[in-house]
Amino acid sequence: MAVYTDISEGDLKHFLQQYDVGELTSYKGIAEGVENSNFLLHTTRDPLILTLYEKRVEKNDLPFFLGLMQHLSARGLSCPLPLPRRDGELLGELSGRPAALISFLEGMWLRKPEARHCREVGKALAQMHLAGEGFSIERPNALSLDGWRTLWAKAADRADEVEGGLQEEISSELDFLGRHWPNDLPAGVIHADLFQDNVFFLGDGLSGLIDFYFACNDLLAYDVSICLNAWCFEKDGAYNVTKGKALLEGYQSVRPLSDEELAALPVLARGSALRFFLTRLYDWLTTPAGALVVKKDPLEYLRKLRFHRQVGSVAEYGVAA
Ligand SMILES: Nc1ncnc2c1ncn2[C@@H]1O[C@H](COP(=O)(O)OP(=O)(O)OP(=O)(O)O)[C@@H](O)[C@H]1O
Numbered sequence: 001m002a003v004y005t006d007i008s009e010g011d012l013k014h015f016l017q018q019y020d021v022g023e024l025t026s027y028k029g030i031a032e033g034v035e036n037s038n039f040l041l042h043t044t045r046d047p048l049i050l051t052l053y054e055k056r057v058e059k060n061d062l063p064f065f066l067g068l069m070q071h072l073s074a075r076g077l078s079c080p081l082p083l084p085r086r087d088g089e090l091l092g093e094l095s096g097r098p099a100a101l102i103s104f105l106e107g108m109w110l111r112k113p114e115a116r117h118c119r120e121v122g123k124a125l126a127q128m129h130l131a132g133e134g135f136s137i138e139r140p141n142a143l144s145l146d147g148w149r150t151l152w153a154k155a156a157d158r159a160d161e162v163e164g165g166l167q168e169e170i171s172s173e174l175d176f177l178g179r180h181w182p183n184d185l186p187a188g189v190i191h192a193d194l195f196q197d198n199v200f201f202l203g204d205g206l207s208g209l210i211d212f213y214f215a216c217n218d219l220l221a222y223d224v225s226i227c228l229n230a231w232c233f234e235k236d237g238a239y240n241v242t243k244g245k246a247l248l249e250g251y252q253s254v255r256p257l258s259d260e261e262l263a264a265l266p267v268l269a270r271g272s273a274l275r276f277f278l279t280r281l282y283d284w285l286t287t288p289a290g291a292l293v294v295k296k297d298p299l300e301y302l303r304k305l306r307f308h309r310q311v312g313s314v315a316e317y318g319v320a321a
Pocket residue numbers: 002030032033034035036037038049080102103104105106197198210211212213
């Protein structure tokens with residue numbers, strides 16, 4: 001459950017006086033999510049989301065995240081919009097944490113997405129990539145090769161507790177990626193965490209994207225590979241080529257991938273599988289027992305990584321080579 005910081009009604013009402021958002025009628029903590037504390041607020045006007053940024057989010061990055069949501073929204077992408085205080089600031093403080101109010105996005109995330117939903121996700125990702133053009137703040141990806149090495153250095157000693165042989169396997173994977181990582185592909189603002197719980201649907205239609213707190217500047221095709229990992233595998237670990245094809249077609253209907261981007265997909269997908277494996281492994285090994293947060297299974301991403309390692313041609317992802 002992601003409510004790490006509690007708030008009192010008195011403090012909340014005081015905080016809301018800085019905004020022009022009507023009177024508070026009720027509020028409750030939102031159990032989903034693992035990074036920040038989120039609350040749903042009802043007021044005499046529109047419902048709102050209150051986010052308290054927790055320790056893994058760098059305060060210096062908040063102008064990037066909040067500014068990006070404004071930028072994308074202004075360019076027609078459906079995503080939450082941060083609300084300014086009466087003094088124009090987007091960021092305040094509540095219960096000792098940086099805090100922001102953002103608009104409530106209608107919709108639900110899908111527990112069992114189908115290929116047609118993957119197509120919509122592909123389209124929305126490409127729309128986000130185009131809408132991100134011209135955003136003036138830059139944020140390097142803290143979770144690329146260097147960040148992976150740092151995480152691995154903290155977890156490697158204990159990795160074999162999770163599965164025998166992991167130490168060797170992951171060390172050589174990092175070496176491989178260090179030698180083969182592309183750096184001359186089109187880059188821009190990427191979401192970097194566009195998992196199912198960050199895409200809302202209303203009926204069959206995609207209603208918007210949320211959770212831009214890993215967004216950064218990186219290769220656009222790397223973001224595509226994150227979505228292939230997050231959306232196109234079945235619970236039993238099998239890659240679903242119909243979903244992959246739909247996601248890639250949806251993406252390419254808005255922003256065609258170059259031959260170089262397509263050819264790089266297997267390596268990029270190895271990297272993105274490793275990224276989520278490593279953050280999950282680190283959390284698995286360091287989250288205290290009894291913490292009110294659901295730990296995610298690192299081995300799910302190890303299996304995905306192994307799949308990408310044996311991919312011979314990009315056609316196996318569902319796209320014509
Ligand atoms: N703008 C919004 N409109 C509607 N619901 C929202 C909005 N923002 C967040 N939520 C709700 O809060 C939940 C958690 O939000 P979010 O994914 O941003 O949190 P997080 O802690 O950063 O999570 P994680 O990084 O694990 O995905 C969402 O699944 C959703 O239910």
